[in-house]
Amino acid sequence: MAIAGTILGRLLKAALTLLAIAVLNFFLIHAAPGDPAAVLAGEAGAADEQMIADLRAQFGLDKPLYVQLFTYVGNILTLDLGYSFRQGAPVLDLILERLPATLILTLTAFWISLLAGVALGVAASARVGKFTDSLITGTALLFYATPLYWAALMAVLVFSVQLGWLPGFGYETVGSGYGGFDRAIDILKHLILPALTLGLFFMAVYMRMTRASMLEVAQQDFVKTARAKGLAPATIRRRHILRNALLPVVTLAGLQAGQLVGGAVLTETVFAWPGIGRLMFESLAARDYNTILGVFLVSAAMVIIFNIITDIVYRLIDPRIGHKA
Amino acid sequence: MKHLKLTTFLVAAMLATGAAAQQDGGRLDLIVQPEPPGLMLGLVQNGPTQMVAGQIYEGLLRYNTDLEPQPSLAKSWEIAEDGMTYTFHLNEGVTWHDGTPFSAEDVVFTTKFLQDNHARFRAAFSHVESVDAPDANTVVINMKEPYGPFINAFEAGSMPIVPKHIYEGTDYATNEMNATPIGTGPYKFVEWSKGSYIHLTKNDDYYIDGLPHIEDLYYRVVPDAASRAVAFETGEVSVLPGGAVENWDVKRLTEMDGVCSTSKGWEFFAPHAWMWLNNREGPTADKRFRQAVMFALDREFVKDVVWNGFGTVPTGPVSSKTNFYTDDVPQYPHDPEKAKELLAEMNYDGTPVRVLPLPYGETWQRWAEAVKQNLEEVGIKVDIDSADVAGWNEKTASWDYDMAFTYLYQYGDPALGVARNYTADQIKKGSPWNNVEGYENPELDKMWAAAAIEPDNEKRQEMYTEIQQQIVEDVPVAWLLEIEFPTIYRCNIKNLITTGIGLNDGLRDAWIEQ
Numbered sequence: 001m002a003i004a005g006t007i008l009g010r011l012l013k014a015a016l017t018l019l020a021i022a023v024l025n026f027f028l029i030h031a032a033p034g035d036p037a038a039v040l041a042g043e044a045g046a047a048d049e050q051m052i053a054d055l056r057a058q059f060g061l062d063k064p065l066y067v068q069l070f071t072y073v074g075n076i077l078t079l080d081l082g083y084s085f086r087q088g089a090p091v092l093d094l095i096l097e098r099l100p101a102t103l104i105l106t107l108t109a110f111w112i113s114l115l116a117g118v119a120l121g122v123a124a125s126a127r128v129g130k131f132t133d134s135l136i137t138g139t140a141l142l143f144y145a146t147p148l149y150w151a152a153l154m155a156v157l158v159f160s161v162q163l164g165w166l167p168g169f170g171y172e173t174v175g176s177g178y179g180g181f182d183r184a185i186d187i188l189k190h191l192i193l194p195a196l197t198l199g200l201f202f203m204a205v206y207m208r209m210t211r212a213s214m215l216e217v218a219q220q221d222f223v224k225t226a227r228a229k230g231l232a233p234a235t236i237r238r239r240h241i242l243r244n245a246l247l248p249v250v251t252l253a254g255l256q257a258g259q260l261v262g263g264a265v266l267t268e269t270v271f272a273w274p275g276i277g278r279l280m281f282e283s284l285a286a287r288d289y290n291t292i293l294g295v296f297l298v299s300a301a302m303v304i305i306f307n308i309i310t311d312i313v314y315r316l317i318d319p320r321i322g323h324k325a
Numbered sequence: 326m327k328h329l330k331l332t333t334f335l336v337a338a339m340l341a342t343g344a345a346a347q348q349d350g351g352r353l354d355l356i357v358q359p360e361p362p363g364l365m366l367g368l369v370q371n372g373p374t375q376m377v378a379g380q381i382y383e384g385l386l387r388y389n390t391d392l393e394p395q396p397s398l399a400k401s402w403e404i405a406e407d408g409m410t411y412t413f414h415l416n417e418g419v420t421w422h423d424g425t426p427f428s429a430e431d432v433v434f435t436t437k438f439l440q441d442n443h444a445r446f447r448a449a450f451s452h453v454e455s456v457d458a459p460d461a462n463t464v465v466i467n468m469k470e471p472y473g474p475f476i477n478a479f480e481a482g483s484m485p486i487v488p489k490h491i492y493e494g495t496d497y498a499t500n501e502m503n504a505t506p507i508g509t510g511p512y513k514f515v516e517w518s519k520g521s522y523i524h525l526t527k528n529d530d531y532y533i534d535g536l537p538h539i540e541d542l543y544y545r546v547v548p549d550a551a552s553r554a555v556a557f558e559t560g561e562v563s564v565l566p567g568g569a570v571e572n573w574d575v576k577r578l579t580e581m582d583g584v585c586s587t588s589k590g591w592e593f594f595a596p597h598a599w600m601w602l603n604n605r606e607g608p609t610a611d612k613r614f615r616q617a618v619m620f621a622l623d624r625e626f627v628k629d630v631v632w633n634g635f636g637t638v639p640t641g642p643v644s645s646k647t648n649f650y651t652d653d654v655p656q657y658p659h660d661p662e663k664a665k666e667l668l669a670e671m672n673y674d675g676t677p678v679r680v681l682p683l684p685y686g687e688t689w690q691r692w693a694e695a696v697k698q699n700l701e702e703v704g705i706k707v708d709i710d711s712a713d714v715a716g717w718n719e720k721t722a723s724w725d726y727d728m729a730f731t732y733l734y735q736y737g738d739p740a741l742g743v744a745r746n747y748t749a750d751q752i753k754k755g756s757p758w759n760n761v762e763g764y765e766n767p768e769l770d771k772m773w774a775a776a777a778i779e780p781d782n783e784k785r786q787e788m789y790t791e792i793q794q795q796i797v798e799d800v801p802v803a804w805l806l807e808i809e810f811p812t813i814y815r816c817n818i819k820n821l822i823t824t825g826i827g828l829n830d831g832l833r834d835a836w837i838e839q
Contacts, residue, residue: 032716034714034715038715040362040369040371041757042757043362049755050444088363088504098519153551160559161555164559168559170561174518174522175524270551270552272545274520274546282360287715
């Protein structure tokens with residue numbers, strides 16, 4: 001019950017936060033030079049004042065800014081994200097169309113980095129100072145220091161151009177007519193390179209954090225007590241050390257999870273992945289106000305939701321946390 | 326004017342020659358870059374839209390690489406001797422992709438539709454008095470005055486014929502059919518997976534027997550230039566349209582086995598690059614400063630290094646690839662000493678100039694750096710003032726710059742694609758596609774106006790020669806390069822580029838050797 005009450009309170013606060021974020025975003029985006037009418041006219045390679053004036057009227061940009069703001073806030077309060085005149089579709093449709101691709105990519109990268117990172121961290125801490133430890137720590141450092149776009153391009157050059165094992169870009173084989181299981185396998189093949197490149201950096205971070213945290217917890221008195229009681233070393237590591245060592249890792253995972261939507265712009269660009277990060281970037285470049293505000297809002301909502309989830313996970317790992325508050 | 330009675334063009338007979346070797350079928354993957362905002366060509370006219378939608382929609386005419394009109398939806402046409410009437414005879418048996426018959430009424434409706442939505446069309450049609458359809462296959466256009474370049478305004482991008490039965494009486498911008506465009510062209514729209522690809526398929530009911538040859542077209546959206554090069558290397562796409570990869574990748578890709586490239590197919594557009602020099606204020610307001618800039622620039626170097634040898638150094642406002650060009654104009658070779666003299670003569674006080682590059686990729690950044698270096702060599706201080714596309718639009722449209730990179734299409738005639746940058750009536754704040762530099766020369770304005778409606782081509786040439794000589798003397802902008810965008814493709818794709826607008830309507834005739 002306590003948890004349910006807390007969550008309800010958190011959701012209320014979250015709604016207010018979201019509203020504030022929406023208004024702030026609105027002003028930020030309108031502060032950037034240029035507007036969608038000018039961009040569209042510019043791309044057409046020819047425009048006269050009449051065309052630009054027509055476009056502005058169509059987009060509602062001819063109205064005073066405060067009127068546009070009230071219209072916008074009124075819309076989002078009724079869960080209407082508006083219409084993208086540039087793409088000729090409702091913003092919600094555009095976002096829902098792109099969201100699955102991004103979630104597949106970022107969630108895969110998230111679990112790969114979290115599971116592999118924690119596993120490697122535990123392994124390194126168990127053999128601290130030995131060769132395995134140096135190997136894992138060294139590799140992680142390399143991943144940590146490598147710029148994402150470079151890693152991505154190298155991966156494509158090696159595995160796609162040279163070896164021809166994996167597709168170098170795209171979400172699935174275009175025009176293949178695959179369905180069901182074949183399609184899933186096809187998407188999976190396309191997923192490997194982008195998910196790995198996106199996951200490498202966080203894997204390194206989790207690995208280092210797990211290792212450091214494990215070593216720290218291992219020095220504490222309750223672990224000595226457990227040892228003195230004669231518990232098996234594996235049990236101590238799993239039940240006593242890891243459980244406590246995971247808390248900082250969960251904090252960081254919560255932060256990464258907040259970026260699951262919209263946090264993969266670079267990877268999506270290099271791998272031509274039709275996700276929401278690219279939608280955000282392209283809409284920003286085109287000053288497609290409604291779309292960009294929609295993506296920002298959905299991303300902000302995700303960050304808040306994942307914050308709440310992180311808090312719940314904390315309590316599950318360490319029940320003391322809820323009682324203190 | 327010479328009577329230009331063109332007899333019916335025997336398209337079928339033309340195609341019969343060599344038809345034996347042509348193979349049907351196959352699938353072609355091309356790059357489209359960037360992803361078009363829409364495919365309804367009557368509403369959106371940016372480059373990527375023209376490239377894809379040019380297979381779906383058609384104009385009354387096409388233009389060969391010498392910019393001579395060819396039949397398209399119109400099989401023949403006559404221009405009255407006084408230049409006041411254009412009569413088009415339409416192909417018979419043409420249907421829209423939804424099966425509705427195409428007729429002259431669609432053309433008449435199109436002229437109304439485009440006047441509301443297409444700035445370039447609106448300008449060309451300002452010389453038109455009325456458009457009539459005396460019968461289902463004839464369109465008669467009556468002019469207010471003779472307008473020589475008018476015959477160049479009928480290709481698919483300038484005047485795409487739109488279906489009356491779908492758009493009449495609707496709100497064009499929000500019509501749901503915009504998402505599933507219906508045209509008369511050789512390919513039909515199938516699917517647009519946003520962010521991934523656009524799929525078109527062969528129009529089996531196309532009115533020219535035996536065309537098109539290719540079964541499926543996939544326009545792939547790949548946002549990163551390096552990834553586009555990889556896509557071509559791995560064979561996943563077989564056509565890289567001009568500008569799809571950065572210039573330094575062109576050489577490597579064209580040296581691969583079985584890879585061909587061509588610079589043809591851009592004659593109609595003849596992209597001309599220059600820097601707008603702000604004629605209103607700052608050092609660039611002084612003609613001597615602008616001439617000094619021209620002498621300071623090493624344009625050959627940029628062509629060879631930044632553009633990897635592609636392109637031609639221009640002599641003035643008119644592209645050497647288009648009609649009414651002359652090279653009999655003042656010359657500006659790379660001459661830093663001459664530039665320094667001019668700067669000394671005007672007592673240039675060292676005020677820095679702000680250079681605004683075009684936000685269209687690495688090549689343009691490098692170009693701005695080369696210009697900065699050239700100008701600093703002769704003592705001009707330069708700040709590079711970068712912006713994204715929207716910011717670039719804003720700065721140029723509000724005249725907030727000293728020198729700004731741009732390039733414009735020429736559209737086959739100085740009156741269509743060149744005059745708009747130099748006449749005083751085109752000085753309009755708020756749009757980046759007119760006389761942004763603020764050049765005013767009343768004498769020349771009169772000549773531009775007279776040349777546009779002069780029916781005699783020899784007299785037009787004389788007038789345009791004089792215009793070019795005077796403008797090049799005044800240097801309102803710094804002409805940089807006649808840009809060449811090579812199309813890179815696998816050699817087994819034949820007939821890919823057959824007209825002056827290249828890939829934009831090229832897939833009608835293309836076929837793949839199996």
